[in-house]
Amino acid sequence: MQDEKIWPDTTDDDLWTAARADIDAKYPGRFSEEYIRDAFERTCAKFDDYVPLSRFLKKLRVVCLWERPLVPDEILFPDE
Structure with a gap:
């Protein structure tokens, strides 16, 4: 199933x-469902053709781990 080609569509429930x-x-437990959904939508936007499922999932992991929004300074340094 990992090598099956899929169309990256944000409305595809499967x-x-x-x-x-x-x-x-x-x-497990590292990301909220809202964050995963946002990463899923951003990953879908990166592809404009059919792609192997394994490649899509790998890209999704990269988006989750490396394309996180920056934490505002107010949260990092609340006393300043």
């Missing part, structure tokens, strides 16, 4: 379920 399950399996 793809969303597979993506969420993959992130939960690799990083």
